[in-house]
Amino acid sequence: MFGRMSLFGSSYSFRSVKMYEHFSKGLHVSTCFKTINKSNLENISKTYHEDKTVDFGFQTIPASEKAQRVHKVFENVASNYDIMNDVMSVGIHRIWKDYFVKKMFPLPPGTKVIDVAGGTGDIAFRMLQSIERQNKHLNINVTDANESRKNSSILISDINQAMLDVGRERAIKMNLQSDMLSWLCADAQQLPLADNSFDLYTIAFGIRNVTEVSKALDEAYRILRPGGRFLCLEFSHVKNPLLKWVYDTYSFQIIPPLGEVVAGDWKSYQYLVESIRKFPTQDRFKDMIEEAGFRSVKYENLTFGVVTIHSGYKI
Amino acid sequence: MLAKNLITCHNRVSVALIQRLYTTTTQTPYILSWIKEEITKKSEPLYDGHIPINLLQRAVLSVGSSIVSLTDPARGDMIAVNGESSGHSALVRMQRKMLESEEGQQILMERPKINSSTVDIEKLKSYPDGTLGREYTKFLEVNNVSPDTRLPVRFVDDVDLAYVMQRYRETHDLVHTLLGCPTNMLGEVAVKWVEALQTGLPMCIGGAVFGPIRLKPKNRSTYLSKYLPWAIRVGSTSSFLMNVFYERRWEQDITELRDELKIETPPGFL
Numbered sequence: 001m002f003g004r005m006s007l008f009g010s011s012y013s014f015r016s017v018k019m020y021e022h023f024s025k026g027l028h029v030s031t032c033f034k035t036i037n038k039s040n041l042e043n044i045s046k047t048y049h050e051d052k053t054v055d056f057g058f059q060t061i062p063a064s065e066k067a068q069r070v071h072k073v074f075e076n077v078a079s080n081y082d083i084m085n086d087v088m089s090v091g092i093h094r095i096w097k098d099y100f101v102k103k104m105f106p107l108p109p110g111t112k113v114i115d116v117a118g119g120t121g122d123i124a125f126r127m128l129q130s131i132e133r134q135n136k137h138l139n140i141n142v143t144d145a146n147e148s149r150k151n152s153s154i155l156i157s158d159i160n161q162a163m164l165d166v167g168r169e170r171a172i173k174m175n176l177q178s179d180m181l182s183w184l185c186a187d188a189q190q191l192p193l194a195d196n197s198f199d200l201y202t203i204a205f206g207i208r209n210v211t212e213v214s215k216a217l218d219e220a221y222r223i224l225r226p227g228g229r230f231l232c233l234e235f236s237h238v239k240n241p242l243l244k245w246v247y248d249t250y251s252f253q254i255i256p257p258l259g260e261v262v263a264g265d266w267k268s269y270q271y272l273v274e275s276i277r278k279f280p281t282q283d284r285f286k287d288m289i290e291e292a293g294f295r296s297v298k299y300e301n302l303t304f305g306v307v308t309i310h311s312g313y314k315i
Numbered sequence: 316m317l318a319k320n321l322i323t324c325h326n327r328v329s330v331a332l333i334q335r336l337y338t339t340t341t342q343t344p345y346i347l348s349w350i351k352e353e354i355t356k357k358s359e360p361l362y363d364g365h366i367p368i369n370l371l372q373r374a375v376l377s378v379g380s381s382i383v384s385l386t387d388p389a390r391g392d393m394i395a396v397n398g399e400s401s402g403h404s405a406l407v408r409m410q411r412k413m414l415e416s417e418e419g420q421q422i423l424m425e426r427p428k429i430n431s432s433t434v435d436i437e438k439l440k441s442y443p444d445g446t447l448g449r450e451y452t453k454f455l456e457v458n459n460v461s462p463d464t465r466l467p468v469r470f471v472d473d474v475d476l477a478y479v480m481q482r483y484r485e486t487h488d489l490v491h492t493l494l495g496c497p498t499n500m501l502g503e504v505a506v507k508w509v510e511a512l513q514t515g516l517p518m519c520i521g522g523a524v525f526g527p528i529r530l531k532p533k534n535r536s537t538y539l540s541k542y543l544p545w546a547i548r549v550g551s552t553s554s555f556l557m558n559v560f561y562e563r564r565w566e567q568d569i570t571e572l573r574d575e576l577k578i579e580t581p582p583g584f585l
Contacts, residue, residue, distance in 0.1 A: 253355060253371045261379030264392050266366055
């Protein structure tokens with residue numbers, strides 16, 4: 001009716017509610033997804049002013065280029081993503097992710113979760129297993145057709161189709177085909193989803209790759225319902241000087257050569273470790289989350305600040 | 316200070332020890348920071364595609380690439396990376412040997428490259444049988460390889476040595492042709508022996524020593540009795556193959572070229 005949708009989602013203009021309800025219902029079918037091909041990426045980049053520059057690791061590039069270059073990095077690393085995570089973090093990333101998922105529980109039945117930048121599905125699969133375990137433990141019966149709306153649902157979204165493909169293969173390999181999972185290829189700064197439609201928004205190791213973090217935070221605020229929770233797991237800054245030296249040496253001296261040896265790609269891993277350094281500190285990121293409108297924002301450091309969980313509520 | 320006439324033999328030793336201890340303890344921070352700098356320093360790229368690396372990264376690359384090239388034969392890029400990361404002193408030696416020969420000097424000055432745009436493969440196919448050009452194109456066809464599949468050099472921290480490495484990589488197929496070795500395991504190992512003896516690159520030595528592990532049992536006896544002795548003889552007695560300006564010798568008869576380079580006639584490969 002008043003159809004103008006603003007691209008920069010922080011304004012809550014009137015919109016055609018019916019159209020979006022229909023679209024978001026369709027998302028619960030697991031095979032339905034919208035592809036972002038190269039031309040869409042160009043459309044996204046056109047939304048930036050020509051002179052605006054952003055960080056790409058330690059380089060500075062025009063904002064319009066960043067989306068494409070990040071896309072290329074993840075296209076290159078997608079097939080080796082999981083094995084490289086294991087090699088680089090010596091398996092510790094599994095502990096971080098398990099702890100992160102534990103922080104979300106208990107989840108009431110019927111929770112709608114969106115896992116943004118969730119490509120290969122690590123977080124979503126853990127959530128799925130925990131929900132099933134929780135339901136069994138609490139004897140919640142969700143198989144009744146009338147009660148199907150009481151079933152939780154997880155939407156996995158990622159800007160990169162290659163990562164989503166890897167995720168779907170993993171789901172099949174792990175026998176995790178479920179009605180609860182759906183997949184969407186979309187940009188975290190411009191999610192094609194209705195306002196106030198999710199109860200839990202999670203993003204793990206994805207927000208630092210977004211061109212403008214504040215836009216992603218605004219989108220998160222928009223699509224969460226009042227009372228909804230924002231949870232972010234991300235690499236952050238180590239304060240302790242000695243540990244910081246060890247961490248820096250390991251990141252810059254060992255990870256890119258390991259990337260070359262295991263995956264044949266030095267530059268992508270160089271970008272990844274540089275982008276970690278460029279990301280705002282824990283307190284600054286907390287401020288940014290508060291600027292997007294979230295309240296009761298807290299953060300928790302894991303492994304001395306190598307990784308941090310930020311949490312906020314739309315109150 | 317101690318008066319000289321009070322310094323006995325024992326005092327002299329203890330004075331020397333105390334002096335050494337003093338030097339070491341005060342200089343330790345500088346020594347440590349020198350080590351840290353050596354290990355972690357970064358410099359600017361010197362040529363297209365150059366990724367400057369320091370000692371620690373070089374160590375990780377050499378060790379990692381040797382392990383992966385032994386365990387995963389599909390990773391040809393790991394063999395290339397191994398050569399680049401561990402080959403510095405060998406490259407210096409190769410460059411010196413090239414500079415000692417006139418033809419080698421010309422190669423280093425003109426810096427020719429071998430790929431499908433610089434070498435006219437169709438024209439070489441039209442040359443008479445027995446010429447270097449024709450045998451080379453026959454080799455490319457029979458073994459289904461192309462001169463374009465060579466990776467660019469990335470980890471050599473000197474422009475001239477990077478060219479020597481690039482030239483080594485690009486002439487590898489021509490060495491195969493000269494030695495009459497196909498691209499199966501036996502042929503590759505034989506070529507690696509020759510290259511190891513001539514160039515001294517650790518990657519070649521590793522390939523020559525560990526490559527035969529992958530030989531099928533039926534090939535092992537012929538390898539040990541026929542091909543290995545031949546390869547060692549050729550590697551030690553023939554002239555330095557990097558000094559051959561192949562681009563000027565396409566029309567030369569290959570047997571004549573082999574005589575000129577003192578390469579023994581290759582045994583038949585199955």
